[in-house]
Amino acid sequence: MITSMILFPLVGFVINGLWSLGSARSGRRVPPSVSGAIATLAMAAAFVSALVARSQLPSDGAIEVECFRWFTLGTLAVDFKLRLDALSSLFTLVITGVGTLIHLYSISYMSEDEGAGKYFAYLNLFCFMMLNLVLGSTLPQVFLGWEGVGLASYLLIGFWYREEANVSAGQKAFVMNRIGDLGFLIAMFIGFKYSGSLDLAVIEKAVLPGAVATSFVLLVFLACTGKSAQIPLFTWLPDAMAGPTPVSALIHAATMVTSGVYLLARLSPVISQSASGMMVIAGVGAITALITAVIACFQRDIKKVLAYSTVSQLGFMFAACGVGAFGAGVFHVMTHAFFKALLFLGAGSVIHALHGEQDVFKMGGLKSKLPVTFWTFTAGWAAILGLPPFSGFFSKDEILHQALVSRSGSGWVFGILLIAAVLTAFYMTRLYLLVFFGSPRMEKSKFDHAHESPAPMALPLVLLGALSLAGGFAGEPVHLPHPEAALSTPAWVIMIVSVVVAVLGATIAYRRYAGGSASAEPATDVFRIDAIYSRVFGGGLRATASATGWIEERVVQGLIRMVAALTDLSGNMIRVLQVGSAQAYLLMMVIALVVMVLYFLKGMVQYGNL
C-alpha cells in the first residue's frame, strides 16, 4: 500500500509528462480536462492507499517496506526503504487528501491554459517527491524528496514564464532554498559521523556531544528556514505567489513549506538535546510570526496577504517545536493545511471571478455574487482566527498554552505569539471585509460579470470548509513526547485569552474597514527586507563571482602575460598564435611548482630531515 501510494503520482507524472512532451513536438495541445483527470485520479488513488495504509498501521509502531538496496560502501549500506509511522502517515494523508482536492480544483482553474499538461505533470511530480520526503527512512531519501519538491516548486513558480517577475521569483526561491540545503547536507554528514548511520531511526536515537548537538540542530534549522520560509530566508515565499493559485495552496501553504516542521518533529529526540538550539528555533519562529503578521497588514494583493500569513503561521509551528511541543506544531500543520488551502482556493475563486484582479482595494461586495466562496471563506477565516469550534482554535490554543507553560517556553515567546495572534485576526478580518462586504470598488462590468466558480472548483472549497470547521476535534494527531510543564496555568485560561485576542484583532479591523470606505494604503516592502537582501546577498554573490572571474581572467593572466611579454623578445610569432599566453601558463605552473617545493623543503628543514 505504501509503495502504491508513492507510485500513483509517479505514474501520473510520467503519463502527463511524456504526453505533453510529445504534444509539444507535434503542436497539438493536450486537452486540460483529460490530463487533469489523469492527475487527479492518480492522486485520489494515492489517497485511498494512504487511508488503507493508515488503517493497517499498528497503534504505536511503524511499517517498513524495503524497495531495494540503494548503495553500499564499505560497511555502510543504505536501503531505499519506506517507513510509515503515525507522523509520516498524518503527512501522507494531508498531502494526498488536500492534494487530490487541489488537483480537482485545478482542472477548472487551468482549463484555459495551453500548458495544462505540463502543469499537471509538475503537480504530480511534486506530490511524488513530497511523499518521498515524508516516507523516506534514511536522510539521503529525505534529501531526495527535499530537493525534488524544491525543483517542482521552482518549475511551478516560473510556470507562466513569459513574465519576467515570475522567472526571478523562481530563481529567488531556488537560491534561498539552496542556502538551506547546504545546512541539510552538512547536518546529514555530522549525523552520519556521530551515529555511524544514515538511517533516521538510528540518528533519532543518537546522543550527540553538547556542541555537536547544537551545531546539528542549528544546521537542520537552517535547512528548515530555507524550505519553510523563516527568518532570514523567508522573502522567497511571498514572491512565489507568482505561480498559479492552486500551486500556492498546495505547495506554498499546505505541504512543502511544512516539511521543515516535519523534519524537526522527525528528529525531535535529537533536537531536544540542545537547549540553546531549541531557544533559537523558538525565538526565530516567534519573531517570524510577528514580523510577517505586521507585513501582512499592509499588503494590497490578496495572495500576498495569504502568503505572509502563511509565513507567520509557520512561525507559530516553529515556535511550538522550539518550546518542545512538537505535537502541537504538527497539529497546527494539519489544521493549517485545511484552512490555508481553503483560503488560497477561495482567493483563487475570487480572482477567477474577477478575471485576474488581485488587489483587495478593487474588490468588495462579493458576498452575494459568490455565495459558496463566501461561506467557505468564512469558515477559513474563523479557523485562522482561532474561533471555537473551528479547527485553528484547537491547534493555536495548544501552541500558545505550551509556549507559556513548557519548561523551554517562556513569557516572551508567549507574548510575541499573542501579539502575532492579534495581528492575524486583524489582517484576516481586513481582507475578509474588503473582499466580501461593502460596496463594489471594481468597474461595474467586472462586478456584473462576476460569477460563482463551476462545481469542480466549488466542491474542494466545500470539503475543505468542512475540514476547517471540524478538523480540530481530531485532537493532536501524533503523540510526540510532551515537554515538561514548568507552570501550571490551566488550559481554559489560555483558551479564553486566545479567543479574546482574536476578537480584539477582528474588532479593530471591523471598526476600520467595515464601512468598505477603505482608503488606499501603501503596499510596500514594509521593512525593506527584500531591498536589503537583493543588495547585500544577490549583489554580493554576483560580485564575488565576477570578481573572481575578473581576477582570474584579467589580473592573474594579465600579469603573467606581461611578465611573459617581457621575457620573450622574439615578438611576432607570439602575437600571431598567442603562444605568449601558453608560455605565461607555463610560467604560472613553474611558479606554483616552486612554491610547492619551497613549502615542502621548509617543512623538511624544520623537522630536521634535511
Added chain:
Amino acid sequence: MNEVIHTLMPWLVLAAGILLTLLVSVIRVESKRPAQISALLTLVVTGVLSLQAISLPGEAIFAGSIEVSSLTRILLALFSLIGILFVLGGDRYLGKERIHLSDYYHLLLILILGAGIMVAAKDLVVLFIALEVMSLPAYTLAGFRRNDSRSNEAAIKYFVLGGAVGAVFLLGSAFIFGATGSTLFPSIHEWSRQSTTGGNPLFAAGHFLVMVAFLFKVAAAPFHFWKPDVYEGAPTPVTGIMSTLIAVASFVTLVRLVHLPALDASGWETYATAVKVTIRSLAVISLLVGSLVIITQKNLKRLFAYSSISQTGYLMLGLLASLHPGQGISPVLIYLFGYVFAAVGIFVLMTQSEPRGDTGVELVDLTGLVKRSPFRTALWSILLFSMAGMPFTVGFFTKYLVFLSSVGTGETPLVVLAALCAVVSAYAYLRPIGLMVMRDADPGAAQWGGGFWSQFVVVVSVIAVVFLGLMPNAMIHYLKGIPLIH
C-alpha cells in the same frame, strides 16, 4: 609467452585495430566509412574482451612493468565505451565541420591505447611512454579544425604545455631513480618501507615533480590555466574525450603516483603531512576557482572546462581520504565513472547545433529550446541535474560518497567548503535549464538537430545517469574493493 599474449589480448587487439584502421583508410582514401567501421569494431572487441576477463586475477608482466588487473581491465572497457560513444556521437559533427577524415579514427585509437597502457603501467618509464602515446594524438585532435585559428591555438598551447609536463615528469622520474635505484613501482614502494629517513630530498623532489606533471594533466588549480582555452578551441567531441577519457586515465594515474611511496611507513610522517597539505590546498583552490568562475561563463565549453576543474577538486577530496589508513579509492573511481556518463551526454548534445557543429556553444543558443525541441530539453535537463548533484541522478551519489568518505577521515571543514561550492556552482548548471524552459528563443539562438546516432548516444548516457542514480549499487559492485596498488 602465450600467457603474456593471453593477458594482453585486449590491448593487442586494440593495437592491431590501429593498424587495420590505418590500412583501410589508405586503401580507400575518398571514403572515411571503412576507417570508422574498423575503429568501431576494434573498440567493441577490445571492450568485450576486457570485460570478459574482468574477474581473472591480476598479472604482472614484462618484469613487472605492466600489471593487468581488474581495475585496468574495467578501465580499458570504459575507455573503449567512451571511444564508441564519441565515434557514434561525433559523426555528424565532423561532417558539419568538414573535418571528417579517416585520420581522426586511428588517432583516437592510438589515444585510447595510450590511456589503456598508462593505467596498467607499473614502471615510470612505461608510464612516460604511455603518457606520450596518449598525449600526442590528443594534441593533433585538438587542432583538427585546421581552418579555425582557435583550434590551432588550442593545439599549440596544449602541445607546448604538454611537452613541458612530459619534461617535468621525466626529471622527476630521474630523481626517483637516483634516490631509489629503480623505476618499478613495487621496488620504489619497498624502498620506502625500508628507508626510515622518511623523504630523502632527492626522492621528495622527484615525487613532487611526477605528481605535478599529473596535477597539470587533471588541471588542478593553479595548474589549470590551459584548460578553458584548449576546451574552447578543440573540436567538441575531442573536448569530450579530454574531459572523460583523458581525465579518468590521468586521475587514476595521479592517485597511483601519490601512493608511490608507503606514506604510512614509520619515519614518513612529515612527508605524508606535506603531501596531504599540498593536496588539501590544491583541492581548496580548485574548488574555489572552479565553482566561482563557472558562474560567469557564457560559453558552454568554457563552462564545462571550469566544471571539470571543480570536479578535480571533489576528486581530490576522495584522493585525500584514500591517504588515510583503511580507506580505499572506490569513492574516487565511482565519482569518475559517474562523471563520465553525464559528460559524454553533455558533450555530444553540444555538437548537435546547426548548421555547423560548433555554433551552438553559447548559453544564448539554448534559449527557448523547450519550444523548439522538447525532448532535447529533457535530456539536457537531466544531464545538467546530474552535474549539479541533484538526487536521483548519478551526480548526487558520486559527490555524496566522496563527501561521506571524506567526513569519515576527519576532513569535515573541507567537506563543508566543498558542499558550499556544490551549492554555489549548482546555479551555473541550472541557469541553462532556466534559459531552455523559461525563456523565449533569442533571435540569434542556434538551430538544433541531432541525427539518430548522436541522439542515441545522448539517450544512452541519460539512461545511465538515471539508472545509476537510482541503483548505484550496479556500479559500486564492480568498483568497490578494487585495490589500486599491490
